Amino acid sequence: MALGLGIDAGGTATRWRLVDDExxxxxRGNAEPLTGHLFSAAAEERARQIILDMAQAVLREGKPLGIVAGITGLTRDTPSEAKMRALFAEIFELAPDKVFVAEDMWIAYLSYFALGEGILVYSGTGSIGYYLSDAKEVIRVGGRGNLIDDGGSGFWIAREALKTILRKEEESPGEGWATTLGRHLEKALGGTDWNVVRSFVYGGDRGKIGSLARAVSEAARADDQTALRILQEAGEELARLANSLTKRIGPRPVALAGGSSRLHPIVAEAFRRDLVAPVEFITTDLDAGLTAARLAATLNRA
Incomplete structure (x- = not known):
C-alpha cells in the first residue's frame, strides 16, 4: 500500500497524518513544535531531533513514499527550505523530489480554497492573513511575529491579559489576581509571584505563552468582562487582516481558522461584524495535515 505523509507544523505542536493512496x-499523531527558522546550528539540530522522533512514530505505522509538510516560519526558495527538505529526505530515506515543504499557510489555504478563490485569516500562536493566487503568488498581511504584531493571536491574547492583570496589581495590589481572569491565569501560571510569572514568560517559547489564551477563554466563559473585551478585540484585529487583503485584491470569501479563533464565539462575532465587505464567511474547521497527506499521496504517482 502506497502511503503519503502530511505534516502541519505550528507554534504549539506538529501534527502528522498518514494516508493511503485513496x-x-x-x-495520525503529534510531535514537538517545528519551525522553519533554521538560522543557527542549534536550531538545525533541534529540527533534526524533532523529525527523528516523528519518524520513529510514523515508521511504526508504515513507510511513506511521499511527504508534504507545511511548516510555520518557513519561506519558499530559501536556504531554510532546502535544509528542511534535505532533513526529511535523509531521515525518511526518500528522494528529494518526493518531499515538498512550504510555509504552513500554503497547505492551510489549500484546505479551504482553490488557488485564487478566497482569503484565509489564521489565528494560532501567531496570526496572518493569506491569499494564494491562481498563479501561486502569495500575498500576506500580518504574520510578522509576536515581537512586531501578531494581533489577535493566542500570544497576543495572552500578553494582553497578563498586561491588564499586572497593571491592575500595580494600581491596587491584590485586586488583579482576585478577578476571574486573574484566578484562571494564576492556575495556568502556577502562582502569582513575579518570579513565577517571569519564569513562565521568559523561560518558555511563544507557544507556551500562547497557551495562556486558554485561561482567557475560560474566564470569558465565566463572564469575566475583561476577558470578553480582550477576545472581542482579538476578533477585530483579525478582521483588519481580512480587510487589508480585501482592499488589495477585491472581495473574496473569507475563512477564519486556527485554534485561537475558536477560543470563544465572541472572536468570530467581532471578526464578522468588522468585515468591510459582505462576503461569504467560513468558520468550518478543516485538517491541514490531512490535506498535506493527500497531496503527498499524489507524489507517489509522480
Whole structure:
C-alpha cells in the first residue's frame, strides 16, 4: 500500500497524518513544535531531533513514499527550505523530489480554497492573513511575529491579559489576581509571584505563552468582562487582516481558522461584524495535515 505523509507544523505542536493512496487516513499523531527558522546550528539540530522522533512514530505505522509538510516560519526558495527538505529526505530515506515543504499557510489555504478563490485569516500562536493566487503568488498581511504584531493571536491574547492583570496589581495590589481572569491565569501560571510569572514568560517559547489564551477563554466563559473585551478585540484585529487583503485584491470569501479563533464565539462575532465587505464567511474547521497527506499521496504517482 502506497502511503503519503502530511505534516502541519505550528507554534504549539506538529501534527502528522498518514494516508493511503485513496486518501484515507490510516494513522495520525503529534510531535514537538517545528519551525522553519533554521538560522543557527542549534536550531538545525533541534529540527533534526524533532523529525527523528516523528519518524520513529510514523515508521511504526508504515513507510511513506511521499511527504508534504507545511511548516510555520518557513519561506519558499530559501536556504531554510532546502535544509528542511534535505532533513526529511535523509531521515525518511526518500528522494528529494518526493518531499515538498512550504510555509504552513500554503497547505492551510489549500484546505479551504482553490488557488485564487478566497482569503484565509489564521489565528494560532501567531496570526496572518493569506491569499494564494491562481498563479501561486502569495500575498500576506500580518504574520510578522509576536515581537512586531501578531494581533489577535493566542500570544497576543495572552500578553494582553497578563498586561491588564499586572497593571491592575500595580494600581491596587491584590485586586488583579482576585478577578476571574486573574484566578484562571494564576492556575495556568502556577502562582502569582513575579518570579513565577517571569519564569513562565521568559523561560518558555511563544507557544507556551500562547497557551495562556486558554485561561482567557475560560474566564470569558465565566463572564469575566475583561476577558470578553480582550477576545472581542482579538476578533477585530483579525478582521483588519481580512480587510487589508480585501482592499488589495477585491472581495473574496473569507475563512477564519486556527485554534485561537475558536477560543470563544465572541472572536468570530467581532471578526464578522468588522468585515468591510459582505462576503461569504467560513468558520468550518478543516485538517491541514490531512490535506498535506493527500497531496503527498499524489507524489507517489509522480
Amino acid at each position: 486518501g484515507r487516513c490510516v494513522a
